[in-house]
Amino acid sequence: MKYSIFSLVRAALSGHKNWQRTWRDATPKDHYDVVIIGGGGHGLATAWFLASEYGIRNVAVLEKGWIGSGNAGRNTTIIRSNYGLPGNTGFYELSMKLWERMEQDLNYNTMVSQRGVINLYHSDAQRDAYARRGNTMRINGIDAELLDLAAVRKMIPFLNFDNARFPVQGGLLQRRGGTARHDAVVWGYAHAASALGVDVIQNCEVTGFTRDANGKVTGVETSRGKIGAGKVGMAVAGSSSRVAAMAGLRLPIESHVLQAFVSEAIKPLIPGVMTFGAGHFYVSQSDKGGLVFGGDIDGYNSYAQRGNMPVMEDVCEGGMALMPMIGRVRLLRQWGGIMDMSMDGSPIIDKSPVDGLYINAGWCYGGFKATPGSGFVFAHLLARDESHGEAARFRLDRFRTGAMIDEKGQGAQPNLH
């Protein structure tokens, strides 16, 4: 079904009773050219790019629950391309450019809203670091503006500028950053991929790999039977270590829980996305009016999809330091998702040491913004058997060779990235 203003009017006139499913809920076939494990944003985007860019349409996406039940449906929906290190800078901008044309590409309203992302700074040292990052972005053709105090006051007048410990001094603004509707991204990719012949298969958990005499992966074992595959790509985010272990691999990844929070709805307040630079707190406002915010990961390994009170307190303190008036707003909901925290905080998109198995993992808490870019470069890898130029540094062996991409400079301590 093609969506347009006309289809909307037609459906409205018939009382919205005649909408069709946006995508086909497929049953597994015996064999596919490519099987993607994981029906989150990355898995579905990969399938769509395989079908649309690389002409490979005999593709299945296997999801153990329902599509978007993982991090794709749990994140705070911030998109941006303000990274400072070679490897990340270009890749996230590639992704940003794909966000800018996503709705036309997919014929789906993913509510991409370039409302701007501002990172506030609170000290001279932080201003210098942000100036450097902004310069790196501009050298690479990405928009960035360093705002002084007066400019921030004009843009966000309600902040607690004179906080004695963490006075706001200014901010680094990326106007093209913003938010997108996370569920719609999942449904949009499923919609467009499905239309090109991709099978999106839910309630289908991968429980093992089938291998030939040489060890090459020839397919997967699932809760719905064996499925053969020319190639298998895994995009299972927080479950990366568990799925890789089925092929005998150990990854440079730990699984950690990140929480998100939504307040009751209030009138429009937050102009875009803001981050507090002296602690870890980020916030935007949803179209329904709720403040959507979060902060640090809890810091201990977890697969439980729920977090604990200390981080909740810490996040709320960050919010209060920036905007004391939100103390009277009630918290509505809170939840957690499982992050695939890599050892340098950057992703891995590479062939695995097992023939026929390809890895897309290590997204930490920032993989939503990467969704279209990740799908594009992973499809390239699966189709061509070589890395896309913008993903060439996301190698699995970089931890061995020392070519880490460590934006925070924290070393191999995943809970600090």
Place this chain on the structure above:
Amino acid sequence: MRIVCPFCGERELGEFTYLGDAKPVRPEAGASQDEVFDYVYLRDNVAGQTSEYWYHGDGCRAWLNVTRNTLTHEISAVEPATGAGARQVAK
């Protein structure tokens, strides 16, 4: 999550800092590159029962070895981490 510190009793999570899996052992000085790489970068990342190091920074400042299930957060055992000091005190 609360941790029952063997020295201080039951305390809230905010008093503790996490280090991680207690299983990897630092290789000897003459170890091969592979062993060092494995120790620094690779993880079992267990889904289920695991033993891990926690530090009771806002309490007795002891390192603890906590047996915890990463699927449920259930803690089944807390012991002083191996180390001469902790062993002595625990006696």
